[in-house]
Amino acid sequence: MPPRDLLIEHLHNLQDRHGGLYPAHLSALAAEFRLSLSEVMETASFYAHFRLLKDGEAAPSAVVRVCGSPSCVLRGAEQLKATIPGAVDAPCLGLCDHAPAALVSRVPVREATVESVMAALMVTPPPPRSSQSPSPLWGGVGVGDRPRDAILAELEASGLRGMGGAGFPVARKWRTVAAQPGPRLVVVNADEGEPGTFKDRHFLDTAMDRVLDGALAAAWAIEAEAIYIYLRDEYPDLHDTLDAAIAALPPGTVPVHLRRGAGAYVCGEESALIESLEGKRGLPRQRPPYVAEVGLFGRPTLVNNVETLYWVSRILEDGAESFAKHGRNGQKGLRSYSVSGRVKIPGVKIAPNGVTITELIEEFCGGMEDGHHLAAYLPGGASGGFLPAHLQPPLAFGCIEEHGGFIGSAAVIVLSQADDLRAVALNLARFFAHESCGQCTPCRVGTARAAEILEQPHWDKPLLDDLSHVMRQASICGLGQAAPNVWQSLLRHFPEVTA
Numbered sequence: 001m002p003p004r005d006l007l008i009e010h011l012h013n014l015q016d017r018h019g020g021l022y023p024a025h026l027s028a029l030a031a032e033f034r035l036s037l038s039e040v041m042e043t044a045s046f047y048a049h050f051r052l053l054k055d056g057e058a059a060p061s062a063v064v065r066v067c068g069s070p071s072c073v074l075r076g077a078e079q080l081k082a083t084i085p086g087a088v089d090a091p092c093l094g095l096c097d098h099a100p101a102a103l104v105s106r107v108p109v110r111e112a113t114v115e116s117v118m119a120a121l122m123v124t125p126p127p128p129r130s131s132q133s134p135s136p137l138w139g140g141v142g143v144g145d146r147p148r149d150a151i152l153a154e155l156e157a158s159g160l161r162g163m164g165g166a167g168f169p170v171a172r173k174w175r176t177v178a179a180q181p182g183p184r185l186v187v188v189n190a191d192e193g194e195p196g197t198f199k200d201r202h203f204l205d206t207a208m209d210r211v212l213d214g215a216l217a218a219a220w221a222i223e224a225e226a227i228y229i230y231l232r233d234e235y236p237d238l239h240d241t242l243d244a245a246i247a248a249l250p251p252g253t254v255p256v257h258l259r260r261g262a263g264a265y266v267c268g269e270e271s272a273l274i275e276s277l278e279g280k281r282g283l284p285r286q287r288p289p290y291v292a293e294v295g296l297f298g299r300p301t302l303v304n305n306v307e308t309l310y311w312v313s314r315i316l317e318d319g320a321e322s323f324a325k326h327g328r329n330g331q332k333g334l335r336s337y338s339v340s341g342r343v344k345i346p347g348v349k350i351a352p353n354g355v356t357i358t359e360l361i362e363e364f365c366g367g368m369e370d371g372h373h374l375a376a377y378l379p380g381g382a383s384g385g386f387l388p389a390h391l392q393p394p395l396a397f398g399c400i401e402e403h404g405g406f407i408g409s410a411a412v413i414v415l416s417q418a419d420d421l422r423a424v425a426l427n428l429a430r431f432f433a434h435e436s437c438g439q440c441t442p443c444r445v446g447t448a449r450a451a452e453i454l455e456q457p458h459w460d461k462p463l464l465d466d467l468s469h470v471m472r473q474a475s476i477c478g479l480g481q482a483a484p485n486v487w488q489s490l491l492r493h494f495p496e497v498t499a
Ligand code: SF4
Pocket: 266, 283, 284, 435, 436, 437, 438, 439, 440, 441, 443, 444, 475, 476, 477, 478, 479, 480, 481
């Protein structure tokens, strides 16, 4: 009997082979895993990427997903989707710097047009690329030649904070998990789904060896017995490369398991991600206990984002000072900013932590697109709220909250005078309503109700205030707590467009 945590992998394998999941597949899995059919069904039906088919129903030969995030909509994604028969809307595909983006079965299409999507439908997905060489720092030994305390001290001196969105100090998190009784586990969160975020893709594409090094260093430092990497299903090209890179790790390395997500934004939240890794629906857990104490398979678990582990590797090689000496406007360190929207050169920008929006646009993005001037921006994707151009706080943890937003994973979407802020807000409100796991009423009902209100010509401000208050106070996880930033920030900073 295979372990329950492999259920989602088995669902993927069947769907990859048959184009969807038929009742016989689900029954067979139930028998194989010794689960009830309803347990298999509830997992399969939770995830957007699983297609449940009826007996006799033809499986599609290919699926075209067109990204519906704001950066792609600004570049014509809706018109593109309307002209491709059978195309479905997808939450952010993590290609915001190549908008509009599409995913044709397993083939990402950048700067998508009808012609390029049709061409992708004709090709067989490329074979896995050859793996990159594991870095000499940690790969191949599974143990370091540096004392664990020295590693933790180096990270502490660097001031590195988690780059997944919450910004928790990395060394403190590692110490907390290391202090729990073993066995312990490391989880790599490669499930970025925040509209506007594409840095995990960038780091895995350009520095996979660094990310693996960071994960192996974490496993060494907290004496973990295995590493689980949870990669979003929207990155099939990276899955192949990562699979090959893991296979190339030398014997004796701590076991590294690669798992696919299945199209659920909420699984970027660490406790939902852990539920998903266990082969279940991605429902965020009530806390306490925290995953550092009771995480994957009930074990103390260190969850770190891809970018965080990249910086861990850099800091352990170059020293804390090489990282901490950077920074601007009172902030320390380096970080990535995923910049998309109305700039000349969108992309992942490695910049001093704490740059302002104007510094970021002018120094790192070649300025605004011709004919556009900065009108507003989202500093932290869908969750981080809107800011007007004249507000220029450092783009760093703790610096945006006073304006009603936050930096999160630094998904910076730049908007100009040509953009309809209400339409962007409605897009994001619908996104949250779609992605709410439905587990708690304030979020399930609040996100849906807010989207309905935002569709109206006149927004009911008292009702939105009321909804926002309840959602922030009573939602279990960050999705429901942060969703109101979308409309509340617009009401606060752009009263003229919300009147
Ligand atoms: Fe699910 Fe929303 Fe509640 Fe989070 S806040 S647990 S996404 S219903």
